[in-house]
Amino acid sequence: xxxxxxxxxxxxxxxxxxxxxxxxxxxxxxxxxxxxxxxxxxxxxxxxxxxxxxxxxxxxxxxxxxxxxxxxxxxxxxxxxxxxxxxxxxxxxxxxxxxxxxxxxxxxxxxxxxxxxxxxxxxxxxxxxxxxxxxxxxxx
Amino acid sequence: xxxxxxxxxxxxxxxxxxxxxxxxxxxxxxxxxxxxxxxxxxxxxxxxxxxxxxxxxxxxxxxxxxxxxxxxxxxxxxxxxxxxxxxxxxxxxxxxxxxxxxxxxxxxxxxxxxxxxxxxxxxxxxxxxxxxxxxxxxxx
Numbered sequence: 576x577x578x579x580x581x582x583x584x585x586x587x588x589x590x591x592x593x594x595x596x597x598x599x600x601x602x603x604x605x606x607x608x609x610x611x612x613x614x615x616x617x618x619x620x621x622x623x624x625x626x627x628x629x630x631x632x633x634x635x636x637x638x639x640x641x642x643x644x645x646x647x648x649x650x651x652x653x654x655x656x657x658x659x660x661x662x663x664x665x666x667x668x669x670x671x672x673x674x675x676x677x678x679x680x681x682x683x684x685x686x687x688x689x690x691x692x693x694x695x696x697x698x699x700x701x702x703x704x705x706x707x708x709x710x711x712x713x714x715x
Numbered sequence: 716x717x718x719x720x721x722x723x724x725x726x727x728x729x730x731x732x733x734x735x736x737x738x739x740x741x742x743x744x745x746x747x748x749x750x751x752x753x754x755x756x757x758x759x760x761x762x763x764x765x766x767x768x769x770x771x772x773x774x775x776x777x778x779x780x781x782x783x784x785x786x787x788x789x790x791x792x793x794x795x796x797x798x799x800x801x802x803x804x805x806x807x808x809x810x811x812x813x814x815x816x817x818x819x820x821x822x823x824x825x826x827x828x829x830x831x832x833x834x835x836x837x838x839x840x841x842x843x844x845x846x847x848x849x850x851x852x853x854x855x
Binding site for chain 2: 659
């Protein structure tokens with residue numbers, strides 16, 4: 576994979592680790608926060624981002640764009656089936672959070688997001704190439 | 716366990732990332748099989764939950780034999796064309812098989828499964844023949 580050499584259109588801005596996030600939230604909630612796994616593909620005109628957010632749907636998902644930082648936040652209400660007790664646990668349930676810094680070439684006004692079966696798909700368009708402009712020089 | 720992984724370097728990074736997550740989340744000895752499974756039990760049966768975001772249900776096979784629940788399937792690679800470049804590839808793909816041995820015999824006919832928001836929930840009732848029977852004690 577030659578990811579490192581490519582001019583990354585999208586980069587991870589910060590990766591909040593679980594401990595950090597849960598302490599930041601303070602006493603309000605002791606819920607865990609996870610970093611969702613993501614794939615990013617770049618095509619000629621777009622950048623496609625996919626993230627695994629099992630347990631999250633369109634109602635519990637929040638995507639914000641602030642100063643070219645795209646933040647994804649998915650809330651999961653941990654559910655233990657009623658009348659049952661946990662006997663074997665491989666994963667714990669909690670929220671998902673991750674931020675990506677968008678490069679200047681991304682058109683921030685045209686971002687589409689869909690979530691299906693726990694997979695978020697964000698489609699980002701690259702802005703067209705800056706047009707070369709001729710500056711008229713006026714005679715004063 | 717991952718039969719046909721598309722990007723193995725990504726998987727190695729994934730393992731490292733999981734190790735880091737564990738370090739901060741305080742979870743020790745967590746299992747990193749795919750898919751992660753939780754099992755909840757009571758006297759009458761069990762509920763198994765598995766995180767399978769984006770799985771194609773046609774590619775997933777669930778079987779129950781005696782006390783063993785088997786999840787078998789494939790999480791496919793995205794259909795990438797030639798001019799697509801992968802900038803980040805963290806999501807797990809490939810084929811998987813997971814067999815869970817439950818502490819009781821399952822009533823195969825009563826098993827039901829549901830897939831919602833990328834989470835599979837399988838309800839496994841305990842076989843009647845397996846339930847403890849109360850023995851009346853006769854007096855002489």
